[in-house]
Amino acid sequence: MKYAVVTGTSKGLGASIARLLMEASVNVIGLARSKNQALENADLPGSYQHYQVDLANIEQTEKTFFKIINFLKEQPIDSLQLVQNAALVSPIEQVGKQTTEQLTSHVHVNLLAPMVITNLWLEAWRDRDIPLVLVNITSGAAKRSVYGWNAYGSTKAGLDRYTDTVALEQEKLETNNKIFLFDPSIMDTDMQGEIRSADPSQFVDVEQFKNYKTEDKLRNTDVVANVLVKRLLNESSIKNGDYYSVKDVF
Ligand SMILES: NC(=O)c1ccc[n+]([C@@H]2O[C@H](COP(=O)([O-])OP(=O)(O)OC[C@H]3O[C@@H](n4cnc5c(N)ncnc54)[C@H](OP(=O)(O)O)[C@@H]3O)[C@@H](O)[C@H]2O)c1
Structure with a gap:
């Protein structure tokens, strides 16, 4: 049986990835703070199981993954x-005007949780003969500095370096596991709504992002997810350590 664990399935890109995988007979285990009733009620070839978790809470994240791993070990x-998609963009604010709580949550969800989860995952399956595929969702913000996105750019850049390093280790260890990055570019999601609602004093490029919406430049999440899912369904086409972007396709 095919299984995929996807973080951030309550909405946006993660919800689209989960549904497209289920359509292709993959059994999906989804995680987010909120549920996704549409996925839970969907009558598709692949099943859906939801785990409610706050990825900012690392202890809760670890416990949840132990439960998921125990369940999967019986299948x-x-x-x-493993698709690590959940992330937040906030705080969108210049440095010097943020709270420590905001920064802690941000780094926990965007960087520490993916690191903790990857570590548990590789340990859990080390002695099993299952070649693993892991994908981390990145952003163009990892590679360029954007005024007000100091936290987001830093955690996405950290995730890129982490993913590259894990890929290098897996290659040297000759595990056959593959880990890669996927850049979805700009999509029409709640995250973009949050970006557009920022004040120009917090985010100087806000007008440009408002224009992306009015000029219909934001991609639909189903279209973007389809690019990633096609690759996930063709495991032999996946290259360990790859940087794959929706822009490579269209
Ligand atoms: N939208 C874009 O234009 C864009 C561009 C480049 C990269 N990306 C990346 O694409 C990915 C998906 O973004 P999106 O636009 O689909 O975002 P979104 O619509 O805001 O959805 C984010 C998902 O992450 C989950 N999440 C956030 N905080 C969480 C927490 N503390 N615990 C558990 N789950 C949490 C949310 O679930 P709950 O709120 O229910 O917990 C939700 O399911 C992210 O990695 C993002 O950085 C997006």
Whole structure:
């Protein structure tokens, strides 16, 4: 059986990835703070199981993954994928005007949780003969500085370096595991709504992002998810350590 664990499935890109995988007979385990009733009620070839978790809470995240791993260890698995998609963009604010709580949550969700989860994941499956596929969702913000996105750019850049390093280790260890990055570019999601609602004093490029919406430049999440899911369904096409972007396709 094919299984995929996807973080951030309550809405946006994660919800689209989960549904497209389920349509392709992959059983999805989704995580987010809120539920996704549409996925839970969906009558598709692949099943959906939801775990409510706040990824900012690392202890809760660890406990949740222990439960997921224990469940999966009882299943007959021939394909196991992990899609780390959940993230937040806030705080959108210049440095010097943020709270420590905002920064802690941000770094926990965007960087520490993916690191803790990857570590548990590789340990859990080390002695099993299942080649793993892991994908981390990145952003163009990892590679360029944006006024007000100091936290977001830093955690996405950290995630990029982390993913590259894990890829290097897995290659040297000859595990056959593959980990890669996927850049979805700009999409029409709540995250973009939050970006547009920032004050120009917090985010100087806010007008440009408002124009992306009015000029219909934001991609639909189903279209973007389809690009990633096509690759996930063709595991032999995945290159360990790859940087894959929706812009490579269109
Ligand atoms: N939208 C864009 O234009 C864009 C561009 C480049 C990269 N990206 C990246 O694409 C990915 C998906 O973004 P999106 O636009 O789909 O975002 P979104 O619509 O805001 O959805 C974010 C998802 O992450 C989950 N999440 C956030 N905080 C969480 C927490 N503390 N605990 C558990 N789950 C949490 C949310 O679930 P709950 O709120 O229910 O917890 C939700 O399911 C992210 O990695 C983002 O950085 C987006």
